[in-house]
Amino acid sequence: MTMQPEQLSPEQESHIIDWVSKEISSGTIVRKDLISWYTHSVLRRANGLEATLRPDIVDDFLDRNPDLAKRLKVPPSPSHIKSAPVRLNRLQQKMQEDRREALFGNSPPPPRQPAPYPEGDIIYRCHKRYVVRHDNKVTKYITHPDGMGATDHPNEATALRFVKANTTIPVPEVLDSDWDRITFEYIEGQTLQQAWPVLTPDQRSEILDQLRDYIAQLRALKGTKLGRLNGQGVVVPSIMMRSGGPFDDLAAFHEWLVRPPKRSKSQSIYWGQITTQLKAEFSIVFTHGDIAARNIIVSDGKIVALLDWEFAGWYPEYWDYVFTLNGLDNQDWETLGLSVPSLFSQRYDLEYILIRFILSLS
Numbered sequence: 001m002t003m004q005p006e007q008l009s010p011e012q013e014s015h016i017i018d019w020v021s022k023e024i025s026s027g028t029i030v031r032k033d034l035i036s037w038y039t040h041s042v043l044r045r046a047n048g049l050e051a052t053l054r055p056d057i058v059d060d061f062l063d064r065n066p067d068l069a070k071r072l073k074v075p076p077s078p079s080h081i082k083s084a085p086v087r088l089n090r091l092q093q094k095m096q097e098d099r100r101e102a103l104f105g106n107s108p109p110p111p112r113q114p115a116p117y118p119e120g121d122i123i124y125r126c127h128k129r130y131v132v133r134h135d136n137k138v139t140k141y142i143t144h145p146d147g148m149g150a151t152d153h154p155n156e157a158t159a160l161r162f163v164k165a166n167t168t169i170p171v172p173e174v175l176d177s178d179w180d181r182i183t184f185e186y187i188e189g190q191t192l193q194q195a196w197p198v199l200t201p202d203q204r205s206e207i208l209d210q211l212r213d214y215i216a217q218l219r220a221l222k223g224t225k226l227g228r229l230n231g232q233g234v235v236v237p238s239i240m241m242r243s244g245g246p247f248d249d250l251a252a253f254h255e256w257l258v259r260p261p262k263r264s265k266s267q268s269i270y271w272g273q274i275t276t277q278l279k280a281e282f283s284i285v286f287t288h289g290d291i292a293a294r295n296i297i298v299s300d301g302k303i304v305a306l307l308d309w310e311f312a313g314w315y316p317e318y319w320d321y322v323f324t325l326n327g328l329d330n331q332d333w334e335t336l337g338l339s340v341p342s343l344f345s346q347r348y349d350l351e352y353i354l355i356r357f358i359l360s361l362s
Helices: 010-025 032-047 057-064 066-070 090-104 155-166 192-198 201-219 250-257 265-277 319-328 337-343 349-361
Strands: 121-126 129-134 137-142 174-178 181-185 234-236 242-244 284-287 296-299 302-306 313-316
Touching (some): 010 057, 032 192, 057 066, 090 242, 155 181, 201 284, 201 296, 201 302, 201 337, 265 349, 319 349
Antiparallel strands (some): 121 129, 129 137, 174 181, 296 302
């Protein structure tokens, strides 16, 4: 008996449109092969069997959705040669200065000249951040003049090597790095953000078990000071990202944390009340700092890599709880977000509320 090629129902097509739109909005460079993989996965999940796709199913899908097809653009590769600086108005210039001061204080990175960027397939772009696949390697680089920080090599390269040496967490091997880039091995798969809607309940459960184990391994690594692994200060990921420290203890860290750069002196009592709720008895543990569905690579229903360790370092034991909730609960609250607290041996709900509140005011 010959199987007939599958057709998309209106509901399935609408779902795929939403999925592609979300991927484009998150910075993924969506190509036809990715749409084909997801279409196949949707049909297989619906029927419980391997689906046979018509060779032209993706082309027909894009023909029916021309507005979506127009968004499937591959950005041009940037040039490493410095162009004429963009003229900023006074407000834009002040905002740029504030952001730089929040990250580097009074010690910004010196001017540096980037090497030529690698040629290959751009698979991700968000503002000045690019990820390029070339051969069996991936290079992540940033075209901002401050690169990936003030040091000669990014914190992420140090963190990946540390994790590979001290845990069984799957991470890509670092092949090379510089002040504005990191090159590592390419690992085949999809992000958890891409795959979660089409995973089976058993696959979802196994992935959560893997995450639970990986988080426990990180938390078993104890530190004495707070800061990134390469000696730089802690990072608070937010729209107005800022860095401070390193700090010798939690009391000093919390005092800095609740002092946004533009804090009004008239709010001292108000901010002091928040500080008293953040206790200083927490352990300092090794922390990823950005566990999110977009940073987890899966294949055949299993995690094959945990990516994006740029913020990694020594933080309070509640830190990954707060930012893992941020990174996973917006994927799907019912099937994933509600399970996130169970990935940790202890809940930190008060700290989650307080940190989210501090970030909203910062």
